Amino acid sequence: MRKLITIIFCLSLSSCFAQSESQKEDWQQLFNGKDLSNWDIKIRNHPLNDNYNETFQVKNRNIVVNYDAYDDFKKQYGHLFYKGDFSYYKIATEYRFIGEQAPKGEGWAFRNSGIMIHGQPAETMGLNQDFPISIEVQLLGGYDDAKPRTNCNLCTPGTTVWYEGKFDERHCISSNIQAAPLNQWVRAEVEVFGDSLIRHWVDGEIAMEYAKPAYGGGVVSGFNPEDKPDGNSLSHGSISLQSESHPIEFRKVELLNLKGCMNPKAKNYKDYYIKNDEASCTF
Template sequence: MKTISLLLILLAIFTFSVNAQNSDTEDWISLFNGVDLEGWTIKITDSELGVNLNETFIVEDSMLRIRYNKYKSFNNNFGHLYYHTPFSYYKLSFDYRFVGEQLTGGASWNVRNSGIMLHSQSAESNEFGQHFPVSIELQLLGGLEQGERPTANVCTPGTAVETNGMVNYDHCINSKSKTYNGDQWVHCEAIVMGGDYMTFIVEGDTVLHFKKPQIGGGFISNKEGAVDWNNYGVERDEELWMAKDGEILTKGYIALQAESHPIDFKNIKLLNLCGCKDPKAKNYKSYFITNDQSKCKY
């Protein structure tokens, strides 16, 4: 009997140890499978939902590539590729590199310029001629071999963020990152905490932090000097967005941007920080920030 009791105790200790270890193991998910665009939806300005105009978005050599080989001119065909699931609290990790030359017709400010939209409206809710989704953009910039040009900045189409305790209506706010010239790969991460804050990290260095992402700055705003979004393809929903001025963005979609310069993405991964916080559940994770009881498994 003593032997059986001892075995039961040892088994309980082992089970507790394994469960504790599993609760600390981070379950990253790959948003891009390296084979095709499964799980992603395309929306390009002046094209119907799901139409991959001129094969802008392609998969090649396990990379998600944005290409303009079949274009004659850019013609404001801004494109966005949306992951099908919205998220709120999460970490995003990816690698990118700019390559080649900009497509004829692209704006000068779009040379080696792209981005990843966070807390974005859905692909389906974009208007036919809309240039950019209402979102928080993690702007990606490549160096131009002269002067400094930081990456992982924040830009705000139809939005604003809070810096230094005040709402900042600047359309783009620079990070303190290094400049990355040439066609080199750059590793980026974003820590997204719902409507509380976002932090951008480049090659292990924290380069930008801001709070309270919200609707109402940039191109859609009641503020004096705001640009009319009719100029950016929003006509049907302009008043709807303006009525939401100041509303905090707590969740949304992730979208990769196509702005006239070729760019490659790989290793696009996400760690969801929203899940079951009950330690008794099989899928409990100690790193979850917010609880979703519906996901608990016992």
């Protein structure tokens, strides 16, 4: 009898272990720690993959947005695009602001960067286009004088979202999380559910949520009008990291692909996840 109980216990333990392993989050590392393989560079006023002034570099196993060779920023906004198109996923990065802002960078761009999601492909951006049409998860660093400043805000270059019961036409909407000081590492994570819910997280704490991303709004220039069909829902797109004039390091960029893990018949966002052993599901 004791032997039988032992066998049953071991089988139950193995089953629990296997279940735990099957539900383990399988994050894909988008940055290999060595180079910018699988990434495209687009800097305003420069053609695709012209890494002007070596703005995007890899140093000490980190992606570094660097302005050492700039004597005038000249609104040369840059974006580092990971190659691919994504719809249902989590994207996370660990970042910190460092050093001094580039010469003649705008005041609003002080310790300012972003994760651009649901964006247009890098190759469709105009030569002089400033930002990709996208949803921006705004990454900010705190002020030296400790003046309050929020982090992981929402900005909408060429897009709109449903926020607190209506389509909100503001370009930027603040979160409820305070920005960290210079040189402090922060983990920003974004949950993206196609054209439904999007949520921002900072160091494990929810910062904000909104829904129904769509084309519309302004605060983007130099684009092809065909790439901005105002009113149409926005369910997928590119992912990119921003260069807006302040040096920043990214030590990790990772993605959890939720395609195949979502229940299309779910009546609320809490029931979206399907936790099973489907080969197409990486959660």
